[in-house]
Amino acid sequence: MSTLSTLRTAPSDADRALRRRHIRQTWGQPWLYVPLAGALLLMIAPFLWMLSGSFKPEADIRAVPPVLIPTAPTTANFHELFSRLDFTSMFANSVIVAVAVTAGNLVFCSMLGYALAKLEFRGQRAVFMLVIGTLMIPGLVTFVPLYVLVANMKLSGSLLGLILPFLATPFGVFLMRQFISSLPDELIDAARVDGCRELAIFWKIILPLTRPALATLGIITFLGSWNNFLWPLVVAQNESQYTLPVGLALASSGQDFTRYGILLAGSVVVLLPVMIVFLLFQRHFVAGIATTGLK
Amino acid sequence: MTSMSTKTLPGRGDTHEPSTAGPQRSAGRRPFALRSTARGRQTRAAWILAAPFLALFLAFMLLPVVWSLLMSLTDTQSADLRTPLNVSFTGFDNYVRLFQDDQFVHALRNTAVFVVVGLPLTLAAGLAAAVALDRGIRRFRAVFRVGFYLPVITSIVAIAVVWKTLLDPRAGLVNTVLGWFGIDGPAWLADTRFALPVMILMAVWRNLGTVMIIMLAGLQSVPQSLMEAAELDGAGAWQRFWGVSFPLLRPALLLTAVTTGIGYLQFFDEPFVMTQGGPLDSTLSATMYAYNQFGNGNYDVASAAGYVIFVLIVALTVLQFRVLRDKD
Numbered sequence: 001m002s003t004l005s006t007l008r009t010a011p012s013d014a015d016r017a018l019r020r021r022h023i024r025q026t027w028g029q030p031w032l033y034v035p036l037a038g039a040l041l042l043m044i045a046p047f048l049w050m051l052s053g054s055f056k057p058e059a060d061i062r063a064v065p066p067v068l069i070p071t072a073p074t075t076a077n078f079h080e081l082f083s084r085l086d087f088t089s090m091f092a093n094s095v096i097v098a099v100a101v102t103a104g105n106l107v108f109c110s111m112l113g114y115a116l117a118k119l120e121f122r123g124q125r126a127v128f129m130l131v132i133g134t135l136m137i138p139g140l141v142t143f144v145p146l147y148v149l150v151a152n153m154k155l156s157g158s159l160l161g162l163i164l165p166f167l168a169t170p171f172g173v174f175l176m177r178q179f180i181s182s183l184p185d186e187l188i189d190a191a192r193v194d195g196c197r198e199l200a201i202f203w204k205i206i207l208p209l210t211r212p213a214l215a216t217l218g219i220i221t222f223l224g225s226w227n228n229f230l231w232p233l234v235v236a237q238n239e240s241q242y243t244l245p246v247g248l249a250l251a252s253s254g255q256d257f258t259r260y261g262i263l264l265a266g267s268v269v270v271l272l273p274v275m276i277v278f279l280l281f282q283r284h285f286v287a288g289i290a291t292t293g294l295k
Numbered sequence: 296m297t298s299m300s301t302k303t304l305p306g307r308g309d310t311h312e313p314s315t316a317g318p319q320r321s322a323g324r325r326p327f328a329l330r331s332t333a334r335g336r337q338t339r340a341a342w343i344l345a346a347p348f349l350a351l352f353l354a355f356m357l358l359p360v361v362w363s364l365l366m367s368l369t370d371t372q373s374a375d376l377r378t379p380l381n382v383s384f385t386g387f388d389n390y391v392r393l394f395q396d397d398q399f400v401h402a403l404r405n406t407a408v409f410v411v412v413g414l415p416l417t418l419a420a421g422l423a424a425a426v427a428l429d430r431g432i433r434r435f436r437a438v439f440r441v442g443f444y445l446p447v448i449t450s451i452v453a454i455a456v457v458w459k460t461l462l463d464p465r466a467g468l469v470n471t472v473l474g475w476f477g478i479d480g481p482a483w484l485a486d487t488r489f490a491l492p493v494m495i496l497m498a499v500w501r502n503l504g505t506v507m508i509i510m511l512a513g514l515q516s517v518p519q520s521l522m523e524a525a526e527l528d529g530a531g532a533w534q535r536f537w538g539v540s541f542p543l544l545r546p547a548l549l550l551t552a553v554t555t556g557i558g559y560l561q562f563f564d565e566p567f568v569m570t571q572g573g574p575l576d577s578t579l580s581a582t583m584y585a586y587n588q589f590g591n592g593n594y595d596v597a598s599a600a601g602y603v604i605f606v607l608i609v610a611l612t613v614l615q616f617r618v619l620r621d622k623d
Contacts, residue, residue: 121341141601145362198340267453
């Protein structure tokens with residue numbers, strides 16, 4: 001800017017061109033910020049509404065026209081939510097299910113992913129095709145017999161019924177195989193020459209290198225499990241098994257339908273953990289999505 | 296596991312390098328390990344690594360898929376499901392019944408509208424956002440990226456609840472804002488003309504972030520030298536996009552089109568939470584129909600409906616591969 005200011009006395013065409021280039025280099029296309037900001041507002045408005053609504057007293061919620069900023073912010077909605085809808089146990093259920101499902105996927109999918117990517121064995125192609133082929137099968141096709149199966153295993157009364165069907169997913173295998181394929185074969189050959197056992201190669205050499213892919217798979221699986229709705233809705237027999245989305249959905253279609261404050265507070269509670277996980281691991285997440293998406 | 300033993304037993308074992316002699320000796324109790332070839336050891340390790348996944352996969356994926364197909368071809372109404380073999384085989388009766396049911400046909404049409412309108416809109420919006428963030432602006436990129444992606448990571452149930460309050464005909468924010476401009480907003484979710492379009496727009500709002508993230512990564516992998524060469528040749532921004540970036544984005548576009556399409560064909564959570572499929576079935580999806588049949592104990596009809604959706608998914612995926620695959 002200093003070079004520009006010394007020349008300010010006589011702004012020529014060249015100066016203006018220079019200035020335009022400077023703006024372009026630091027800002028890009030200035031006019032684009034207006035529609036993008038408008039779009040951003042549309043994207044986050046529901047979240048702001050959710051947050052503001054969760055702290056609104058009942059009078060504000062029923063106000064016509066609606067108030068955006070609570071006149072007297074209160075945490076009453078949250079208190080009532082946790083006492084009346086038993087959100088504490090639903091929250092615990094969601095955490096237990098999501099953590100177990102995530103752990104299972106990290107272990108089982110990386111094991112098979114490594115075998116498919118780097119080991120040679122008969123039936124390898126068949127296993128790969130079988131697992132990848134089921135990526136297209138909708139959950140809907142399996143949920144009826146799965147329900148019968150889980151009910152017959154006497155698991156429909158426990159959280160295990162929510163966990164078991166999701167412990168090993170084809171998507172995880174696909175992701176881990178893609179990533180492990182990109183690691184150099186020489187690493188494994190060198191380890192073999194040094195006398196490292198096959199399983200030790202996986203455990204000591206490959207697994208530490210797959211940390212970025214594991215982080216991606218972990219986040220995706222955690223978010224997926226946390227937000228999963230159809231299966232817990234089908235399997236959960238009573239309130240002690242409800243996960244947060246199930247509890248929230250049933251509350252919103254039941255007699256609490258008009259109690260918007262409580263529902264919005266519930267939405268905040270459902271959203272907060274995934275927001276934290278996402279913001280903490282955003283970099284891994286985006287990088288992982290990008291690498292699996294493009295290969 | 297059978298291929299493991301057949302491959303390891305006829306070992307030409309003693310040919311491998313001497314450095315493995317140490318660890319091999321400790322495994323002396325298992326003679327086949329001692330005599331195994333490098334190939335045999337790999338096979339053994341591979342099956343050990345694959346076994347836990349495959350066991351879970353067989354029990355909770357493959358078995359239900361086959362079972363569901365059998366259910367869709369039988370009459371489960373009178374059967375005791377604890378003995379699933381004790382049912383009568385009825386061929387394609389359930390499928391015939393499905394397509395004779397006006398409600399199912401109506402649900403299929405709603406699903407088709409959801410996909411045909413929603414999918415292109417989602418792809419276009421996500422692509423536009425990605426191009427704007429990649430080439431258009433240089434400041435606050437992270438803010439826009441996180442903001443646009445936020446709906447993707449949110450529970451659909453939480454989103455549905457929030458939108459339901461926003462769209463409340465009387466006290467909702469949407470109609471209040473419209474009122475400022477003198478527009479008397481409709482009843483949205485309670486109006487048969489608006490309920491489905493609103494849900495399609497919600498889906499676009501929710502899913503464009505996924506498309507954006509993958510497209511952004513694709514755009515960033517476009518070599519800068521290629522763009523500069525095109526610019527030197529006098530190609531404008533629009534020409535550079537269609538001529539250089541877009542062909543390279545094709546695999547990413549195919550991936551997002553396929554995954555988003557599969558999701559849209561199964562849409563369920565929004566109508567379940569917001570309208571229960573109403574008003575007058577205007578938001579009833581094929582998946583909701585299947586869920587309702589399941590809830591009524593008609594497991595066979597629900598399974599058949601699941602397979603109809605599965606066939607549609609395969610058809611849509613094949614079509615997308617035809618249209619979007621690289622032409623070489």
